[in-house]
Every structure is written in C-alpha cells, then in structure tokens.
Amino acid sequence: MALTPAEAALCGTALGALATFSSAWFIQRATSRRERDNRVWDRRMQVYDEVMIVVRRMAELRETVLRTGVFPERRDGEAAVVDDVVPLLARLEIYATDPLLDACKGTFEAGHEWNWAWGAWRTQRGNNPRRGEDDELWVEFELAADKAREADGLVLDLLRAEVHREQRPKRRKLPERLRLRQVNRRQS
Incomplete structure (x- = not known):
C-alpha cells in the first residue's frame, strides 16, 4: 500500500501537531509543578520566619523574667507571645x-x-x-527556663538547617533495559 503525496502530507501534519501538543503539555505540566513548589516554599519560609520571631520573643521575655523576677508590662494593643502559638502550630502542621x-x-x-x-x-x-x-520554687523556675533554652536552641538549629539546605534535583533512574544497553555499549 502506497501513500499518495496528499495522504503523506496529512500524516506528517498530524504527527507534527501531536508532537507539538504533547511537548507543550509536558512543558506546561513541569512549569505548573515548579510554580506550585515555589509557592509552597515561599509559604513555608513565611511560617519559618514567624517561628523564629515567636521563639526569639519568648526567649527575650524569659530572660527578662529571669533577670527581674517580674513579667514586663505590655503596651496597649500588644498581643501576648502565647497568643501567636496556636495559629502558628496550625501552619507548622501544614508546612x-x-x-x-x-x-x-x-x-x-x-x-x-x-x-x-x-x-x-x-x-x-x-x-x-x-x-x-534558697527558694526551691525559684530553682524550679530556673531549671524550667534552662530546659526552655535548650528547646529553643534545637528549634533554631533545625530552622537554620531547613532553610539553608540545598535542594538537589531529583534524578530519575533509567529503566533496567536501558542501563544494560548503555553498559553493553561501553564494554564493546
């Protein structure tokens, strides 16, 4: 069976259109995935910024109380550090x-x-x-403050490691048949 020039042109056009469509679809899919990953990364960094700020504010408050023995007065309209914790934990559970x-x-x-x-x-x-x-309750408070310092240090270390880690591109493994062919070609 022989193709006429018109049929061959139509087949070539169809194959070209299919190749164009499939390459555009793959590129759009990869771009969408990359944009989504970037949006998630940006949101994660915003949450990590908030965690850093809340942990530092709690540490500053703790050190002030250790130094003076009293909680500092809050300014009008200033939220307590503890008020930020519950919504922050909710965002942390996501990101x-x-x-x-x-x-x-x-x-x-x-x-x-x-x-x-x-x-x-x-x-x-x-x-x-x-x-x-000489006050047992003050000693218990100091021990609890030391425990909180250690916990804060762990959080800050993990945050730094998380933020500054290098994201390596994922490499796909070749199917076994292709790897064997490449090995056989190198040996010959």
Whole structure:
C-alpha cells in the first residue's frame, strides 16, 4: 500500500501537531509543578520566619523574667507571645517537617512549663518570694527556663538547617533495559 503525496502530507501534519501538543503539555505540566513548589516554599519560609520571631520573643521575655523576677508590662494593643502559638502550630502542621514540628511543640511546651513555674514561685503562700538558691520554687523556675533554652536552641538549629539546605534535583533512574544497553555499549 502506497501513500499518495496528499495522504503523506496529512500524516506528517498530524504527527507534527501531536508532537507539538504533547511537548507543550509536558512543558506546561513541569512549569505548573515548579510554580506550585515555589509557592509552597515561599509559604513555608513565611511560617519559618514567624517561628523564629515567636521563639526569639519568648526567649527575650524569659530572660527578662529571669533577670527581674517580674513579667514586663505590655503596651496597649500588644498581643501576648502565647497568643501567636496556636495559629502558628496550625501552619507548622501544614508546612514543617516532622522533626521541626516536634521541636516546636517541645519549645512551646517548655515555654508553658517555665511560665507555670514562675507563677508557682510568684504566688507561693507563707513565704516571701525571693530570687535565689534558697527558694526551691525559684530553682524550679530556673531549671524550667534552662530546659526552655535548650528547646529553643534545637528549634533554631533545625530552622537554620531547613532553610539553608540545598535542594538537589531529583534524578530519575533509567529503566533496567536501558542501563544494560548503555553498559553493553561501553564494554564493546
């Protein structure tokens, strides 16, 4: 069976159109995936920025309380650091890796623990609260603050590692048949 020139032209046009369509489809798919990955990365970085700020604010508050024994007064309209934690944890559950999420939960829990320890020291009855080694509740507060410092350090280290890691492009493995052909060609 022989093709006429008109049929051959139509077949060639159809194959050319199919090749153009499929290449455009593959390129659009790869571009869409890359844009989505970039959007997710940008959102993740915004959440990580917030985590860094909240952890630093909590650390500054903790150090002020350790130094003075009292919570600093908040300005009118200024939100408490603790108010930022719940929505931040919700965003972390979407964007953070599991080790970072666990570390953030640990640092926020340690923040609650030192806050409770300070409250127990501050509201003790039958004893005038004093900062020092002779007051057991103050010592418990200092230990809780040390634990919170360690938890903060872990979070900040994980954040830095997460933000500054190099993302290597994923390499696909060739199917076994193609790898064997390449090896056979090299040997001959």
